[in-house]
Amino acid sequence: MSSKYLEISQVSKAFGSQVIVKDFDLSMQRGEFVSIIGHSGCGKSTVLSMVAGLTDSSAGAIILGGKEVTEPGPDRGVVFQAPNLFPWMSALENVLLGVEQAHSRKSHKEQVQIAAHHLELVGLGDALDKKPAALSAGMRQRVGLARAFALSPNLLLLDEPFGMLDSLTRMELQDVLIELWAHDDKSALMITHDVDEALFLSDRIVMMTKGPEARVGEILEVPFARPRERKAVLDDPNYYVLRERVMSFLEEQVQHEASPALSTAPTPQANASTSVAAA
Amino acid sequence: MSPKTLSDRIIESVVLPLLGVGGVIALWAIISATVAPSLPNPWKTWEVSKLYVLAPFEKRGELDQGILRFTWYSLVRVAKGYSLALVLGTPLGLLLGMSKSFTKSLDPIIQILRPVSPLAWLPLGLVIFQKPEPAGIFTIAMCSMWPTVLNTALGVRSIPQDYVNVARVLRLSRTKRLFKITLPAALPYMFTGFRLSLGIAWLVIVAAEMLTGAPGVGGFLWQEYNSLIYEHLILCIATIGIVGFLLDRLMSMLEARLRTA
Numbered sequence: 281m282s283s284k285y286l287e288i289s290q291v292s293k294a295f296g297s298q299v300i301v302k303d304f305d306l307s308m309q310r311g312e313f314v315s316i317i318g319h320s321g322c323g324k325s326t327v328l329s330m331v332a333g334l335t336d337s338s339a340g341a342i343i344l345g346g347k348e349v350t351e352p353g354p355d356r357g358v359v360f361q362a363p364n365l366f367p368w369m370s371a372l373e374n375v376l377l378g379v380e381q382a383h384s385r386k387s388h389k390e391q392v393q394i395a396a397h398h399l400e401l402v403g404l405g406d407a408l409d410k411k412p413a414a415l416s417a418g419m420r421q422r423v424g425l426a427r428a429f430a431l432s433p434n435l436l437l438l439d440e441p442f443g444m445l446d447s448l449t450r451m452e453l454q455d456v457l458i459e460l461w462a463h464d465d466k467s468a469l470m471i472t473h474d475v476d477e478a479l480f481l482s483d484r485i486v487m488m489t490k491g492p493e494a495r496v497g498e499i500l501e502v503p504f505a506r507p508r509e510r511k512a513v514l515d516d517p518n519y520y521v522l523r524e525r526v527m528s529f530l531e532e533q534v535q536h537e538a539s540p541a542l543s544t545a546p547t548p549q550a551n552a553s554t555s556v557a558a559a
Numbered sequence: 560m561s562p563k564t565l566s567d568r569i570i571e572s573v574v575l576p577l578l579g580v581g582g583v584i585a586l587w588a589i590i591s592a593t594v595a596p597s598l599p600n601p602w603k604t605w606e607v608s609k610l611y612v613l614a615p616f617e618k619r620g621e622l623d624q625g626i627l628r629f630t631w632y633s634l635v636r637v638a639k640g641y642s643l644a645l646v647l648g649t650p651l652g653l654l655l656g657m658s659k660s661f662t663k664s665l666d667p668i669i670q671i672l673r674p675v676s677p678l679a680w681l682p683l684g685l686v687i688f689q690k691p692e693p694a695g696i697f698t699i700a701m702c703s704m705w706p707t708v709l710n711t712a713l714g715v716r717s718i719p720q721d722y723v724n725v726a727r728v729l730r731l732s733r734t735k736r737l738f739k740i741t742l743p744a745a746l747p748y749m750f751t752g753f754r755l756s757l758g759i760a761w762l763v764i765v766a767a768e769m770l771t772g773a774p775g776v777g778g779f780l781w782q783e784y785n786s787l788i789y790e791h792l793i794l795c796i797a798t799i800g801i802v803g804f805l806l807d808r809l810m811s812m813l814e815a816r817l818r819t820a
Contacts, residue, residue, distance in 0.1 A: 334728070
């Protein structure tokens with residue numbers, strides 16, 4: 281019973297007559313890091329949004345910690361693709377906004393300490409009073425991470441959190457994320473279309489079929505020992521085997537779709553996701 | 560583009576505008592000398608108005624005061640009506656922006672009331688309040704509140720879905736959402752509404768004072784028309800225009816400061 285922390289069963293989502301996700305099944309254990317990978321527009325973000333409680337499902341159920349998800353809750357922290365900081369508030373105020381709600385019993389001083397502490401954890405101890413406009417894109421996403429972690433959620437939901445960053449910043453933030461995640465035994469569900477990011481961070485990679493009516497295609501176990509070192513992971517002979525599995529799955533999805541039309545179109549998604557490997 | 564020299568800039572910001580003003584005054588002189596002999600010419604206008612301009616705060620009688628003194632009365636009246644417009648219009652706009660059913664039920668009535676002229680509101684105000692002063696303020700408020708209402712509603716509706724999602728994920732309370740997110744996010748739109756409303760409030764002052772005979776630029780204008788001192792009409796028009804322009808610039812400056820903040 282307790283081993284299944286999150287259970288997504290037979291979940292579908294339709295917008296009008298368009299069925300985006302159909303019969304999506306996934307269960308997650310406490311403390312697990314799971315990535316969902318798939319082509320753009322396949323419905324990955326819709327799944328995450330349903331787990332976050334921001335979008336209702338059309339059919340099926342999402343059970344989190346024994347309770348059905350119907351709305352956003354304090355047990356989940358969300359990191360969006362864009363940092364979505366409020367430009368009229370400083371970094372500290374942005375983080376504090378959620379802290380005041382999540383730790384409403386604590387004194388204001390303690391709340392400020394919690395917010396400041398989490399900004400220090402993501403390396404922004406010197407930028408507490410800066411407005412988002414004065415921060416770089418990477419720093420803003422750090423604030424986004426701090427805001428989510430400062431709520432002390434059990435489950436982190438990350439919607440392509442580093443998709444808008446250059447590859448160096450992206451790797452830096454992956455390290456920050458993995459450190460924060462390991463720190464107090466959280467579970468994490470992350471959307472990405474970057475294969476290397478998924479391999480480095482996850483315990484399992486869930487590959488989604490191309491929409492419409494997207495569902496779970498394959499699930500890949502990522503056996504690298506933790507704590508992970510980026511270099512050790514890249515040097516592991518298994519790495520390229522696993523990487524190949526994910527890549528060929530994604531390529532199959534595109535060919536599968538293109539085959540009736542006898543198309544020789546390139547696979548832009550697959551190409552895009554390999555770009556980080558070169559870095 | 561090559562950098563502008565100082566003399567270029569002087570030509571652009573001083574010489575050209577002066578040429579424009581000079582041209583209009585010349586045209587005015589020509590018109591009063593030819594087709595409209597009852598229109599006082601520029602020189603006569605100055606001669607007759609001089610007393611009111613050079614002693615702008617002088618009070619010689621109830622309806623015989625310096626032009627800036629009249630302007631001050633009008634500004635106070637506009638300030639009252641405009642404040643009332645903001646006090647009524649801002650919450651109404653917030654409600655319209657936040658609730659679809661509220662919009663559906665009130666939008667038709669707003670669209671119908673919006674184009675109603677101050678000349679139509681004023682008699683109704685006199686009927687309701689039985690006194691000219693509150694009727695004038697009521698008229699200013701009724702005419703000038705709509706840009707505030709509509710822009711505030713637009714600002715609230717234009718809040719990015721991402722902000723709404725963050726607010727939901729952080730489970731902010733209603734009041735916190737209103738004060739920490741909705742209002743700051745809508746503020747630039749609201750300020751555009753405030754600026755347009757002030758413009759209308761000032762526009763309406765003449766109508767409000769004309770019909771009530773209250774002392775002020777508009778009341779003075781109407782009285783001087785009735786006393787056949789047409790030079791003062793032009794003085795009043797110029798004053799109203801300049802004050803309106805200054806008010807708009809002032810609001811624009813506040814607005815610009817707000818956007819960069």
